[in-house]
Amino acid sequence: TQLLEQSPQFLSIQEGENLTVYCNSSSVFSSLQWYRQEPGEGPVLLVTVVTGGEVKKLKRLTFQFGDARKDSSLHITAAQPGDTGLYLCAGEETSGSRLTFGEGTQLTVNP
């Protein structure tokens, strides 16, 4: 099983600040997904990135897949309290047999 490390584990910021969270591996993934999980709910898919170097934007969220397809980042501009949640990255192993999840970054945006 290929491993994904997410950093930081916890992040607490004020409304309006920018932030970046990271997802890293020593292995290559064929694709990578980001999910957000709110308390008492299951994860919800935010984006899928497939091509090395790919950048996708979803309103104030910008996702990037590393050129070597071993890492990814999520940047949030002008964070809002509604962005609070657990952000999970998940990589599709090159064997295509399963999705491997990272431990997540717990983000808290204070009003």
Next chain:
Amino acid sequence: ETGVTQTPRHLVMGMTNKKSLKCEQHLGHNAMYWYKQSAKKPLELMFVYNFKEQTENNSVPSRFSPECPNSSHLFLHLHTLQPEDSALYLCASSQDRLIYGYTFGSGTRLTVV
């Protein structure tokens, strides 16, 4: 409503009890999954079903027994669990997961006492 419904939402059971978790999806997805989510650990894949056939058992103890009677329903039967089995159990379904990812249910919060 996420399209994947899990019941019950919360369950407290003794170590000698037998209980079942239920998952239902009417999204037309052909794959269904059970995941275990524990604090400070990545989601752990437990079982995978494709077209109601089990295609993966990730070395899960036999006290967890899955059942998939059709492509819309998935059960997880529990018996003689241990306190360390307390966790959030998530069901997910997918169709073309590389593009659309997983659709997760809200989970069952299980506490073993």
